[in-house]
Amino acid sequence: MPAVAVHTEVFSQLVKSTALASGMPTARQAFVPQPVVDRTAAQLRSYIEGADPVSGRPFLREVIEGLTRPLDDADLSGLSFERATPRLLEPDGEDNLHALFEENRWTDHLPIVLPTEERVEAMLRGTGRDPDEVVGTLRPTAYREAWEFTVEKVAVNAVMAGARPAYLPVILALAATGQTARSSSTNSFAVIAAVNGPIRGEIGMNDGIGAMGPYNHANATIGRAYNLASINLQGGSVPGDTYMGSVGNWYNYSSTFAEAEERSPWQPFHVQKGFAAQESAASVFFGAWYTHAGYGPRDTWQENFRRSLAGCEHHFPPLFVMDPVCARGLVERGFDTKEKMIDWLADNARLPAREYWDNQWVKTLIHPLAVAGVEPFATRLRAAPEESIRIFEPSDINIVVAGGETQGAWKMIAGRYSEGGTVSVDAWR
Amino acid sequence: MSQRLTVHDPRGTPPKVTGERLAPRLQSLDGKVVYLVDCLFDNSDRFMGELLDWFGGNLPSVDARVVKPRESWVDDPGMRKRIENDGDGAILGVGL
Numbered sequence: 001m002p003a004v005a006v007h008t009e010v011f012s013q014l015v016k017s018t019a020l021a022s023g024m025p026t027a028r029q030a031f032v033p034q035p036v037v038d039r040t041a042a043q044l045r046s047y048i049e050g051a052d053p054v055s056g057r058p059f060l061r062e063v064i065e066g067l068t069r070p071l072d073d074a075d076l077s078g079l080s081f082e083r084a085t086p087r088l089l090e091p092d093g094e095d096n097l098h099a100l101f102e103e104n105r106w107t108d109h110l111p112i113v114l115p116t117e118e119r120v121e122a123m124l125r126g127t128g129r130d131p132d133e134v135v136g137t138l139r140p141t142a143y144r145e146a147w148e149f150t151v152e153k154v155a156v157n158a159v160m161a162g163a164r165p166a167y168l169p170v171i172l173a174l175a176a177t178g179q180t181a182r183s184s185s186t187n188s189f190a191v192i193a194a195v196n197g198p199i200r201g202e203i204g205m206n207d208g209i210g211a212m213g214p215y216n217h218a219n220a221t222i223g224r225a226y227n228l229a230s231i232n233l234q235g236g237s238v239p240g241d242t243y244m245g246s247v248g249n250w251y252n253y254s255s256t257f258a259e260a261e262e263r264s265p266w267q268p269f270h271v272q273k274g275f276a277a278q279e280s281a282a283s284v285f286f287g288a289w290y291t292h293a294g295y296g297p298r299d300t301w302q303e304n305f306r307r308s309l310a311g312c313e314h315h316f317p318p319l320f321v322m323d324p325v326c327a328r329g330l331v332e333r334g335f336d337t338k339e340k341m342i343d344w345l346a347d348n349a350r351l352p353a354r355e356y357w358d359n360q361w362v363k364t365l366i367h368p369l370a371v372a373g374v375e376p377f378a379t380r381l382r383a384a385p386e387e388s389i390r391i392f393e394p395s396d397i398n399i400v401v402a403g404g405e406t407q408g409a410w411k412m413i414a415g416r417y418s419e420g421g422t423v424s425v426d427a428w429r
Numbered sequence: 430m431s432q433r434l435t436v437h438d439p440r441g442t443p444p445k446v447t448g449e450r451l452a453p454r455l456q457s458l459d460g461k462v463v464y465l466v467d468c469l470f471d472n473s474d475r476f477m478g479e480l481l482d483w484f485g486g487n488l489p490s491v492d493a494r495v496v497k498p499r500e501s502w503v504d505d506p507g508m509r510k511r512i513e514n515d516g517d518g519a520i521l522g523v524g525l
Contacts, residue, residue, distance in 0.1 A: 001512065001513060001517075002452050002453065002454045002518045002519075003452070003518065003519040003521060004518075004521070005520075005521045005522065006476075006520060006522030006523040007522065008524070008525060020446070021443075021446055022446075023447050023448040023449045024448075024449045026451065027451065028451070032476075032522075032523065034525065035525055036470070036471075036472050036473065036476055036524060037470075037524075037525055038472065039475075041475055041478070041479055045479045045483070047476075048476075048479055048480055048483055060483070064458065067454060067455055067458060067518045067520075068454050068455050068457060071450075071451055071453065071454060075450065075451040076451070077448055077450060078449040078450050078451075079448045080445075080446060080447050080448040081445075081446050083443045084442075085443070086438050087437065087438060088435055088436070088437055089435070089436055089437070089438050091435045092433060093432070093433060093434070094431050094432070095431060097434060097436055101439075106440070114434060114436050115436050115437040115439060116434055116436050116437075117435055117436075117437070137441075143502075145444050145446075147440075147441035147442060148441055148442045149441035149442065152437075153439070156437040157439050186525060232439040232441065233440070233441035234441065235441065360471045361471075363471040364470050364471045364501050364524070365501050365502075367469075368469050368497070368498075368499065368501055369500060372499055372500070
């Protein structure tokens with residue numbers, strides 16, 4: 001069936017590289033200006049009757065010729081090729097190699113440790129797994145091709161991040177989730193990782209003062225390794241091609257921390273997800289986009305929480321990180337389990353239906369499901385415009401306790417948890 | 430001159446790319462059914478509505494029809510079957 005795909009101009013390089021990787025570099029495309037969102041019918045009509053901003057030719061000519069222009073040899077054959085990546089690079093001086101890594105965008109633009117054979121070999125002593133064992137695949141987004149990687153390739157990126165061999169099981173576990181920490185989404189997503197179990201103490205992770213900041217070698221370098229691995233093992237995180245986040249996200253440097261299990265009044269997160277307390281596990285939370293923060297609980301904690309919940313991006317539930325002081329204060333108010341607290345949060349995360357359905361991503365991702373009758377979205381769609389509706393379900397919201405007890409701080413951070421988002425660290429020792 | 434070092438390539442292994450030929454093109458759109466596939470991005474329905482209106486006003490010999498998948502970014506075999514059975518061509522779009 002002849003087809004033409006229409007895109008906005010800002011995606012032109014992404015379209016080109018995706019078509020190439022699909023073996024159809026000559027697939028017919030047409031482009032309109034950015035944005036389409038929030039444009040009136042008249043403005044969109046002017047796009048249609050105007051020029052394709054990529055080719056400079058009339059948009060409709062691109063569309064009609066895309067369906068009717070006879071195929072040439074390139075159209076008929078497509079393009080087959082292999083893109084080998086060598087195990088080792090050509091030997092060179094240290095400065096040149098640093099420049100090569102920077103020019104190829106294999107770094108986060110901070111200095112890296114060069115992954116020499118000796119350093120990678122030392123890193124691999126951190127796991128009993130075979131260096132050639134395939135760990136899994138990663139991709140910047142669901143419609144890009146998945147790249148495969150081995151234990152050794154993860155170790156290479158761990159060396160680059162400055163991690164120690166003892167951290168490698170955690171880094172391998174994070175890579176094995178299959179969740180990239182460098183999504184190409186226009187939403188500038190990152191991934192927050194929480195570590196539970198004995199491994200935290202064994203490698204000296206921080207769950208106290210500054211747990212979510214750059215104050216601990218293990219936290220910092222594990223998070224950085226996960227991001228560098230995501231960049232390189234998936235085939236890049238290059239603006240305009242394999243990264244399209246509009247304003248970017250500092251969480252993409254490093255965002256891994258440990259839960260303060262011993263000081264939390266509640267069940268550890270990995271135990272909630274079916275692991276034994278003495279097992280070590282890592283959990284990934286996708287998003288890390290918005291952050292709301294506050295202190296509490298105080299007399300007006302309910303109003304405070306409700307305001308922040310209403311301010312969460314409507315299609316993206318929060319990971320709630322709270323200091324043990326805050327958690328214990330909530331226990332004193334009757335929330336003696338995380339589940340009870342989560343039920344309250346879900347029931348109080350509310351918006352008028354009109355505001356909820358006006359969200360760009362709710363309209364794109366959730367509205368079609370609501371129209372198809374999928375619950376709870378269909379119920380939300382039936383609500384009157386000013387009716388207060390729940391925007392998250394209890395299963396959407398997660399709580400991890402961490403912090404140094406210098407005050408009852410809390411944060412709500414975009415953090416979607418998916419089934420299978422908690423993986424064993426012990427399996428990678 | 431600094432010492433020459435041998436270091437690892439940090440990249441994963443990309444899959445082999447297998448070329449795919451494009452589908453045969455139409456000689457003309459006259460009398461053909463062209464599906465305008467609304468990919469469900471916010472406002473793409475309005476864009477496709479305008480494109481439908483343009484076909485109606487400028488190329489009335491083309492039977493242009495808007496169609497939507499059941500869910501955003503998820504393959505809809507039923508929709509594809511309908512296009513394959515009834516259509517001669519497709520225009521897909523558009524976000525963002």
